[in-house]
Amino acid sequence: MTELLFEGADWNFSTLQRIHDTCETVAQRELGLDTYPNQIEVITAEQMLDAYSSVGMPLFYKHWSFGKHFAFHEASYRKGLMGLAYEIVINSSPCISYLMEENTATMQTLVIAHAAFGHNHFFKNNYLFKQWTDADGILDYLEFARGYVSHCEERHGRVAVEQTLDAAHALMSHGVDRYPGKKKLDFREEEKRAGKRRLYEESAFNDLWRTVPSGPAKTRATLSVERRRALLGLPQENLLYFLEKSAPRLAPWQRELLRIVRHIAQYFYPQGQTKVMNEGTATYVHYEIMNRLHRQGRITDGNFLEFLQSHTNVVFQPDFDDPRFSGFNPYALGFAMMQDIERIVTQPSEEDREWFPDIAGRNDVMGVLRDVWANYRDESFVSQFLSPHLMRQLRLFHLHDNPSDRAGILVDAIHDERGYRRIRRELSRQYDVGYIDPNIEVIDVDLAGDRRLMLRHTVVKGAQLNESDAKRVLQHLADLWTYDVSLVEIDAATDKVMKEYVINPRIQPAAA
Known part of the structure; x- marks a missing residue:
């Protein structure tokens, strides 16, 4: 008779070790998963709230906003207005999974399968994480960042450091390299180089500013547009x-703070592009592991029913007319697509063979899924693998509501071949960072005049910036630049100027 992993709801650390080892056997031998080493840590509800406040990282520098987030989440939790995640998982090597101590043994099994093997495999193998993140060095770099920020506060004052971090955090979403070809971050090397680059960088940007015309005989034409743009990149x-x-x-320590925030933003960049895939992968993996453990007699029927109740809540998708609807649940959509790929691979219809000739009927479910998990992000995943069968099952359709084009809200795509392709294309765009993130670039600096920093926002389909938010973020930008900042919003289709902002700096930079 197969031995049960546990009985009842209680657990201890030897139980967790047994659960982990059994899940690892299923994940590696039966599902073929390739993961980082695991580090499992059990934390309290208050520690989970603390992790929420600092974006889930185990080591982070201090900032007032983290305390604000903690107070908000704690008050909501105590009033019963929000629940807590069963776990938090860190993209690092070893992969750190935080488990709530209040979880039952069944829930600990679920979250170990979900986080320590589902998310872990995705972090290690997806091309975006391999291209942009350094799992081996992130924890050491965060420790360096925390120490560096603390040192700056002691030397330059907490207020000056917080002002710089406030501005950097406001610009964090515009502090990433979005296209391949850039050198992958090596956090350990970044830490080593942090103390060696000051003199070179100071001479580099000082050389640039020495080219600024200063005498009355020089004009704006002295410094050509091409040379100016080349010097500034x-x-x-x-x-x-x-x-x-x-x-x-900016003082050298301020530049280092911007670099720290930029590197952390780059570390999180792939996660925003893979929410559906990442959660869909982890949910599919935990579903498979829990089912196999039940079939092997390692968990009881009661444990399995407890798991199914939690799993059903996780993948619940409210209908469009449900008051709880706020878009697609990434767990629900991701898991549904993974299961649909399994169906196409093992039991394809003629429609599936026409739409997915490369995978229909291959009968290698995990081989196909591992390839998908490694080589796609949300946008390409939806555009390539959302099937007509699943669109019918989810009852998807597309509405057209552009008043400048047609009056009223009209159904623009229904369940026919053209409609399927349009629905798939429109849904995939909701996950395309090139489509949903504002395209803002620094285009020039008036070196010969008032040193104004000039930015351009290329507006796609009329999606302009929120005015109040734009002004607040541009104010932070002007404070770092210490001269005027202008931003022009230009329509991508017509090149028409739609709006222009000009912001003056409000503070002077701290002394070096």
Whole structure:
């Protein structure tokens, strides 16, 4: 008779070790998963709230906003207005999974399968994480960042450090390299180089500013547009990188803070592009592992029913007219697509063979899924693998509501071949960072005049910036630049100027 992993709801650390080892056997031998070494840590509800406040990282520098987030989440939790995640998982090597101590043994099994093997495999194998992140060095770099910020507060004052971090955090989403070809971050090397580059960087940006015309005989034509843009590396979409290298009056410690925030933003960049796939992968993996453990007699029927109740809640998708609807649940959509790929691979219809000739009927479910998990992000995953069968099952359709084109809200795509392709294309765009993130670039600096920093936002389909948010973020940008900042919104289709902002700096930079 097969031995049960546990009985009842209680567990201890030897139980967790047994659960982990059994899940690992299923994950590696039966599902063929390739993971980082696992580090399992059990934390309290308060520690989980603390992890929420600092974006789930085990080591992080201090900032007032983290305390604000903690107070908000704690009050909501105590009033019963929100629940807590069963786990948090860190993309690092070893992969750290935080488990709530309040979880039952069944839930600990579920979250170990979900986080320590599902998310872990995805982190290690997906091309975006391999291309952009350094799992081996992130924890050491976060420790360095925490120590560096603390040192800056002691030397330059907490207020000055917080002002710089406030501005950097406001620009964090515009502090990443979005296209391949850039050198992958090596956090350990970054830490080693942090103390060696000051003199070179100071001379580099000082050489740039020595070219600024200063005498009355010189004019704007003295410095050609081509030379100016070449010296500044323009156009540049990574605003934090540009400020770090070219802002004329930042102190070296401020540049290092911008670099730290930029590197952390880059570390999180792939996660925003893979939410559906990442959660869909982890949910599919935990579903498979729990089912196999039940079939092997390692968990009881009661344990399995407890798991199914939690799993059903996780993949629940409210209908469009449900008051709880707020878009697609990434767990629900991702898991549904993974199961649908399994159906196409093992029991394809003629429609499936026409739409998916490369995978229909291959009968290698895990081989196909591992390839998908490694080589796609949300946008390409939906555009390539959302099937007509699943669209009918989810009852998807597309509405057209552009008043400048047609009056009223009209159904624009239904369940026919053209409609399927349009629905798939429109849904995939909701996950395309090139489509949903504002395209903002530094295009020039008026070196010969008032040193104004000039930015351009290329507006796609009329999606302009929120005015109040734009002004607040541009104010932070101007404070770092220490001269005027202008931003022009230009329609991508017509090149028409739609709006222009001009912001003056409100503070002077701290002394070096």
